[in-house]
Amino acid sequence: MKKPFFLLSLVLLTLGAFLVSAQAKDLLDVRDSDTTPVKLIYDTDMGNDADDALALAIIHNMVERGKCDFLGITLTKSDIWAARYCKAFNMQYGRPDIPIGLVNDGVTKGPGRYLQRVLELKNEDGSAMFPYPEGWEPEDSVVLLRKLLAAAPDHSVVIAQVGFSTNLARLLDTPADDISPLTGRELAEKKVRLVSAMFGAFTFLNDQRFVSHKEYNVVKDLPASQKFSKEWPTPIVFSGFELGVDVKYRECSLLNDLIPAPNMLQRSLLFYHEGWASNDQSTWDLTAVLFVLRPEENRGYYSLSEPGTVTVRDDGTTFFTPDPNGKHRCFISDRDQKIRVEEAFVNLCSEKH
Numbered sequence: 559m560k561k562p563f564f565l566l567s568l569v570l571l572t573l574g575a576f577l578v579s580a581q582a583k584d585l586l587d588v589r590d591s592d593t594t595p596v597k598l599i600y601d602t603d604m605g606n607d608a609d610d611a612l613a614l615a616i617i618h619n620m621v622e623r624g625k626c627d628f629l630g631i632t633l634t635k636s637d638i639w640a641a642r643y644c645k646a647f648n649m650q651y652g653r654p655d656i657p658i659g660l661v662n663d664g665v666t667k668g669p670g671r672y673l674q675r676v677l678e679l680k681n682e683d684g685s686a687m688f689p690y691p692e693g694w695e696p697e698d699s700v701v702l703l704r705k706l707l708a709a710a711p712d713h714s715v716v717i718a719q720v721g722f723s724t725n726l727a728r729l730l731d732t733p734a735d736d737i738s739p740l741t742g743r744e745l746a747e748k749k750v751r752l753v754s755a756m757f758g759a760f761t762f763l764n765d766q767r768f769v770s771h772k773e774y775n776v777v778k779d780l781p782a783s784q785k786f787s788k789e790w791p792t793p794i795v796f797s798g799f800e801l802g803v804d805v806k807y808r809e810c811s812l813l814n815d816l817i818p819a820p821n822m823l824q825r826s827l828l829f830y831h832e833g834w835a836s837n838d839q840s841t842w843d844l845t846a847v848l849f850v851l852r853p854e855e856n857r858g859y860y861s862l863s864e865p866g867t868v869t870v871r872d873d874g875t876t877f878f879t880p881d882p883n884g885k886h887r888c889f890i891s892d893r894d895q896k897i898r899v900e901e902a903f904v905n906l907c908s909e910k911h
């Protein structure tokens with residue numbers, strides 16, 4: 559190889575590596591500057607597990623710190639108690655006006671283990687311990703998504719999807735209406751910057767436990783999961799089952815750190831875990847929220863896979879195929895990173911509200 563050509567190749571290779579790295583950073587750094595809050599929609603199946611409630615506490619505490627502009631909550635758990643619970647939760651954190659949308663005839667009907675029970679707790683004088691407004695009704699979740707996206711600046715919204723793909727899949731098929739002249743697909747393409755999805759199970763850590771795992775969020779509404787992974791027009795970062803299962807929000811923190819205690823979050827987790835051997839809680843949904851609200855690379859919470867495509871098989875298993883033009887990446891968190899993430903969860907969940 560002639561020397562000038564060799565040097566040119568070296569420069570191009572270095573530049574290429576820099577560009578890949580810069581693209582990865584840009585993808586995750588969803589702020590316009592270090593001080594710009596992240597515009598976030600929280601799409602959740604609140605009530606099916608308790609990690610959704612912990613993740614909502616993190617969002618509120620990041621709003622408190624000026625790091626998150628909380629646009630709204632859209633629910634994929636098809637039960638009115640999920641909406642009432644989110645309303646009461648937002649009121650506990652002093653933000654009663656956060657818009658809330660509920661899926662119409664979705665999956666997982668029924669209040670689950672803690673939603674209704676927490677809202678029916680009473681003070682000594684008979685008043686509700688965690689009140690929500692009598693007669694209040696949520697909006698339709700897809701209508702709310704259209705409204706929030708239509709009102710947002712272009713390319714500005716991050717959606718944390720930590721339940722099923724029902725709402726986002728349905729949004730894609732909505733026509734232009736009096737909310738927006740854009741179809742749902744066009745709204746997603748124009749307004750959404752990134753989706754951070756707790757979705758699937760991957761094997762980046764070479765852990766064979768996850769090869770054939772049929773992840774709950776994927777299989778409960780499989781057609782929507784397949785449509786979302788195949789057709790959603792913006793970049794998606796996937797937080798797989800393998801991340802949250804090994805990072806716990808510990809019983810010790812649940813019982814000792816939550817201030818004031820007892821509070822809604824603590825009651826919810828205790829009801830959810832009632833009758834089980836341990837109150838340790840896996841943190842799937844927390845990872846999908848934390849990594850976009852604290853995207854700074856040097857915190858050392860995660861690494862990113864190369865670009866590629868996530869595919870959902872008909873049996874509900876998921877796999878990742880590397881592809882330089884793919885819109886998908888996966889979060890990867892090794893043992894040392896998981897220790898830092900677990901500590902961050904304790905700090906962010908337990909701040910006073």
Ligand SMILES: [Ca+2]
Binds near residue numbers: 602604607609721843
């Ligand atoms: Ca969830």
